[in-house]
Amino acid sequence: MNPGQQIWMIAKLELGRVFFSRRSFWVYLLAIFPTVIFLGHALDFSLKAKQWGGDRKTSAEALNQVQTGMTDEKVLQLLGKPINDSIRKRRIRRDQDPAAEKQPEVRRFMMYFDGKRRVDLRFEDGKLVSRNMRLLMNFEEDRKVYAGMFQFFYLRLGIFFGCLGIFINLFRGEMLDRSLHFWFLAPVKREVLLLGKYLAGLIAAALIFGTGALFSFLAMVLPQDASEVQTFWQTIGLEHAFWYVAAAMLGCVGYGSIFLAAGLLLKNPIIPAIVMLLWEGINGFLPGVLQKLSVLHYLQSLCPVPAPLPNDMPAVMKMLLAPAAPSSVPLAVLGLLALTVLVLLAAMQAARRLEINYGTE
Amino acid sequence: MSANEIVFDNVSKFYGDVLGVNRVDLHIPPGITSLVGPNGSGKTTLMNLMTGLIHPNSGVIHVRGLSPYAPEKLMKIMGYATQYDAGPRGATGFDFIFTGLLLHGFSKAEAQSRTWQAIERVGLTVAAKRKVAGYSKGMRQRIRLAQAIAHDPLVLILDEPLNGLDPLVRAETIALFRDYGANGRHVVLSSHVLQEVDVFSDQVILIANGMIVAEGQIKSVREEIHEHPxxxxxxxxxxxxxxxxxxxxxxxxxxxxxxxxxxxxxxxxxxxxxxxxxxxxxxxxxxxxxxxxxxxxxxxxxxxxxxxxx
Known part of the structure; x- marks a missing residue:
């Protein structure tokens, strides 16, 4: 058996343990969380559309004709019965309170729905004073929300802690289970063993988080307006989907190597997790060269849509959350792979020196 | 250095401040060799050192000319039945051995055949498909022995292999050691009872407090002890x-x-x-x-x- 075959053999033997480990079952929850959120959003839209649709739906053309200043009677004549209609009256003693001169005595609120937009109309003393239209499914806005969720939750927390759970257990978990000697007594180089276990962890993590990224992306796209979705797929949709999945998988490549090495060097997984979180967190403040030593830097550079940052957000927070100077896509991929190779080489050194010493675990 | 011996050359191993073994010089020839000493004397440390599970702080070890730092070569000729109870999580007795043989590079068919042979040899055929976690102490001892012999190694290392065995199985196991010890192979086993091993051992190494107290054929060890000033x-x-x-x-x-x-x-x-x-x-x-x-x-x-x- 050549080393390549041995690596594959070890990976195959380890895969079942990695996928079905009780210790890292919560990893699936992290991966599935964004999909659940977007499915929930789609379900909410679907329920509202069902509740407000049918006979109660108003035509978009009619809604567009409504102008401020129109009377409520005219609006009712034009649009028909609203979904919601509420009237609030109050008695104003204008003779006692001069400031109340301009306050209305009757406020009326009506809500209409045209299948996509919810329109809220506010009348004061019988005249329309405001018209608020809101798309229940706003594709552009949802894509920005997805970009934010992907970068701020999925990459920074989901994949980060998921890889921590999967990769740190490849060696440390076996040490705790007192079963690592089984592998050390096989006629396999420690480097080969390490790569085999890394491959098993990588296949599992990449499948779990790659699928999670794809499903959440589809959960965001598919409930949108069919024509918009079609246009999206025909233009940038596939490319976006590819890069989100690629970023998730490459995140597993980078974080996986780091946590595998940490599992060999340290007993307590909390320490590398905190150090890495801090390092990734302050990346925006670091000099350019040191920024290249961050997995997140490369991953953010791969994301097709920049994460939305509110204008009123403090500059410090913006530096923490946004990639300081994104690398080009080829550089980001190569940089991440180079970083991974360096970390794996260090892990191989540690694996060569690793001893079975269950008594001190 | 003989290519047929297990050699410890001035080997010391410390666990932090705690002494494992100190300045051990040993030349173990083929045959059955028993490491005998009280609990905590350093027997398992010696075995772990020669199998590469731990590394010496100083000194050099060679097993039939191979370094424990090269497991890809050493483990081809070595089988080690450790005292550690755990195997791969959820594995049956059959899986435990079969998986190990796959890592040795045997084809599936060959690994299956060897697995059954090894299991039969230790008399565990009926329990082969049960999970190791549910085995009794004696059964675990036997499945570990089966795993150690499954690839037909030249060097067999066994940590307290007779612990927990009933008299009949013990006799069969000793017969297996004798069989293995013949034909120029190494069988190195540990025990804390000299009487248990002196009847079938070709040589005995007495160890106490991490140091070799006496070594050689059982008769000369006895004389050495009696003649010790x-x-x-x-x-x-x-x-x-x-x-x-x-x-x-x-x-x-x-x-x-x-x-x-x-x-x-x-x-x-x-x-x-x-x-x-x-x-x-x-x-x-x-x-x-x-x-x-x-x-x-x-x-x-x-x-x-x-x-x-x-």
Missing amino acids: SQFLLHCKDASRVASLLFAEAHVSEIKLAPEGDGLLVLTRNREAFSAALERIALSGIDIDGVIPTDENVDALYEYLIGGGR
């Missing part, structure tokens, strides 16, 4: 006179007088003869206030190993 501290007023009388005894090899002149340290090769000589001196009218053995380690160890200390 014992040291006694005598308290007496006329130390110079007692010293001159003891010097006349053939078994006394060394005497040191205490600086105050009220005692002496005596090194003897024969405790019984020394005791008789002291009796004669006392009967001659010389007062001996006390006799304190100061170096009973080897004797105490031997007593322990043959069962007196248990």
Whole structure:
């Protein structure tokens, strides 16, 4: 058996343990969380559309004709019965309170729905004073929300802690289970063993988080307006989907190597997790060269849509959350792979020196 | 260095500040070799060192010319039945051995055939498809032995292999060791009871407190222990006179007088003869206030190993 075959053999033997480990079952929850959120959003839209649709739906053309200043009677004549209609009256003693001169005595609120937009109309003393239209499914806005969720939750927390759970257990978990000697007594180089276990962890993590990224992306796209979705797929949709999945998988490549090495060097997984979180967190403040030593830097550079940052957000927070100077896509991929190779080489050194010493675990 | 021996050259191993083994020099020839010593004496440390599960702080180890730092070569010729109970999580007895053989590079068919052979050899065929976690202590002992022999190694290392075995299985297991020990292979096993292993061992290594106390064929080890000099501290007023009388005894090899002149340290090769000589001196009218053995380690160890200390 050549080393390549041995690596594959070890990976195959380890895969079942990695996928079905009780210790890292919560990893699936992290991966599935964004999909659940977007499915929930789609379900909410679907329920509202069902509740407000049918006979109660108003035509978009009619809604567009409504102008401020129109009377409520005219609006009712034009649009028909609203979904919601509420009237609030109050008695104003204008003779006692001069400031109340301009306050209305009757406020009326009506809500209409045209299948996509919810329109809220506010009348004061019988005249329309405001018209608020809101798309229940706003594709552009949802894509920005997805970009934010992907970068701020999925990459920074989901994949980060998921890889921590999967990769740190490849060696440390076996040490705790007192079963690592089984592998050390096989006629396999420690480097080969390490790569085999890394491959098993990588296949599992990449499948779990790659699928999670794809499903959440589809959960965001598919409930949108069919024509918009079609246009999206025909233009940038596939490319976006590819890069989100690629970023998730490459995140597993980078974080996986780091946590595998940490599992060999340290007993307590909390320490590398905190150090890495801090390092990734302050990346925006670091000099350019040191920024290249961050997995997140490369991953953010791969994301097709920049994460939305509110204008009123403090500059410090913006530096923490946004990639300081994104690398080009080829550089980001190569940089991440180079970083991974360096970390794996260090892990191989540690694996060569690793001893079975269950008594001190 | 012989390509047929297991060689420890000035090997020391410390666990932090705790001594594992200290300055061990060993040449273990093929055949059955038993490492015998009390619990915590360093037997498992020696075995883990020769299998590469731990590494020495100093010194060099070679197993039939191979370094424990090269598991890809060493484990081809070595099988190690450890004391560690755990195997891959959820594995059956069959899986435990079969998986190991796949890592050796055997084809699935060959690995299956060898797995069944090894399982049959240790008499676990009926329980082969049950999970190892549900095995009794004796069954676990046997499945570990089966895993160690499944790839037909030249060197078989067994940590306390007779623990937990009933008499019938124990006899069968010893027969297996004898079978393996023939044909120029190594069988190195550990025990804390000398009587348990001296009947079938070709050589014995006695170890205590991380140091090799005696090694060789069982007969020579026994003689070595009996002939090991014992040291006694005598308290007496006329130390110079007692010293001159003891010097006349053939078994006394060394005497040191205490600086105050009220005692002496005596090194003897024969405790019984020394005791008789002291009796004669006392009967001659010389007062001996006390006799304190100061170096009973080897004797105490031997007593322990043959069962007196248990």
